[in-house]
Amino acid sequence: MKLLVKAPAKINLSLDVLHKRDDGYHEVEMIMTTIDLADRLELTLLEKDEIRIISHNRFVPDDHRNLAYQAAMLLKERFQVKQGANITIEKMIPVAAGLAGGSSDAAAALRGLNKLWNLGLSLDELAVLGAEIGSDVSFCVYGGTALATGRGEMIRQLEAPPTCWVILAKPFIGVSTADVYRKLDLDGVKHPQTEAMIHAIENDDYEKVCQHLENVLETVTLKMHPEVAQIKDQMKRFGADAVLMSGSGPTVFGLAHHDSRMHRVYNGLRGFCDQVFAVRMLGERHTLD
Ligand SMILES: C[C@](O)(CO)[C@H](O)COP(=O)(O)OP(=O)(O)OC[C@H]1O[C@@H](n2ccc(N)nc2=O)[C@H](O)[C@@H]1O
Numbered sequence: 001m002k003l004l005v006k007a008p009a010k011i012n013l014s015l016d017v018l019h020k021r022d023d024g025y026h027e028v029e030m031i032m033t034t035i036d037l038a039d040r041l042e043l044t045l046l047e048k049d050e051i052r053i054i055s056h057n058r059f060v061p062d063d064h065r066n067l068a069y070q071a072a073m074l075l076k077e078r079f080q081v082k083q084g085a086n087i088t089i090e091k092m093i094p095v096a097a098g099l100a101g102g103s104s105d106a107a108a109a110l111r112g113l114n115k116l117w118n119l120g121l122s123l124d125e126l127a128v129l130g131a132e133i134g135s136d137v138s139f140c141v142y143g144g145t146a147l148a149t150g151r152g153e154m155i156r157q158l159e160a161p162p163t164c165w166v167i168l169a170k171p172f173i174g175v176s177t178a179d180v181y182r183k184l185d186l187d188g189v190k191h192p193q194t195e196a197m198i199h200a201i202e203n204d205d206y207e208k209v210c211q212h213l214e215n216v217l218e219t220v221t222l223k224m225h226p227e228v229a230q231i232k233d234q235m236k237r238f239g240a241d242a243v244l245m246s247g248s249g250p251t252v253f254g255l256a257h258h259d260s261r262m263h264r265v266y267n268g269l270r271g272f273c274d275q276v277f278a279v280r281m282l283g284e285r286h287t288l289d
């Protein structure tokens with residue numbers, strides 16, 4: 001038996017950090033949405049007790065470090081699954097980019113293996129398990145658009161954002177999320193207006209969504225990597241309606257309402273960046289597989 005599962009990337013429309021917690025994680029308030037840039041996982045049932053990761057991308061580990069492998073092992077151990085699986089990952093999402101590529105692969109593995117192994121778990125149950133793998137995995141289990149709180153694992157679904165283009169540009173560098181959180185100094189940072197962003201999404205108000213794009217982690221990553229700030233400037237210059245870094249970076253995204261504007265930003269950035277994409281937001285949950 002064989003299953004194909006889609007693992008879409010996410011962007012953070014806003015990302016606030018409230019404080020550092022006693023467990024070392026940070027309390028966050030983030031609005032995330034999935035976009036139409038996705039890895040594809042092919043899952044094949046193995047009768048023997050083995051998880052095999054196959055990926056032809058040299059930046060993706062094919063052993064216990066792979067988050068999809070960790071997802072499979074978590075299900076096997078928790079539910080005494082005796083069967084195994086081959087997990088082939090066709091990588092489209094840039095790695096270590098702030099787009100939750102690994103987390104989304106883990107979430108897709110949870111959803112797919114739940115079916116392959118007939119475990120009968122609900123999305124809510126999979127999301128709780130996902131939090132054991134990483135803070136972004138719970139969101140990725142549902143997809144769509146959501147407010148994420150706690151360390152990122154508490155999910156409240158939101159409406160889909162206004163329809164627009166998302167142009168993504170990733171510079172050649174990779175960024176360590178742990179490093180960015182470690183270097184974050186909350187003194188004097190400008191916090192996003194999360195409630196105002198939720199309102200803007202609920203009212204389908206594109207201008208207000210643009211106005212409230214904000215990410216406190218930019219304060220760290222832009223200082224460490226000035227090329228990220230340069231890409232932001234270029235995107236604005238080419239006419240994006242609003243521009244923000246996603247997650248801990250280094251990917252920058254710009255929003256554009258009109259096709260002509262999207263083409264201008266996309267073509268303008270292609271000369272400067274390693275990887276550039278123009279995609280739609282997926283918006284709604286349950287549209288993943
Ligand atoms: C930057 C974001 O991607 C935004 O969506 C997330 O906040 C990070 O999510 P993630 O990559 O799934 O993070 P995890 O794998 O759980 O954690 C990686 C490291 O980031 C730091 N971390 C992560 C999440 C959080 N709320 N506070 C933290 O301080 C911790 O040092 C942790 O060891």
Ligand SMILES: Nc1ncnc2c1ncn2[C@@H]1O[C@H](COP(=O)(O)OP(=O)(O)OP(=O)(O)O)[C@@H](O)[C@H]1O
Nearest residue numbers: 066067095096097098099100101102105136177247
């Ligand atoms: N399935 C996977 N795909 C990509 N990277 C993976 C995967 N599993 C583990 N990794 C490891 O995780 C590291 C971070 O990669 P990932 O693409 O998930 O980062 P990210 O997009 O910044 O994540 P986030 O936005 O959740 O912080 C990589 O350097 C890689 O070694």
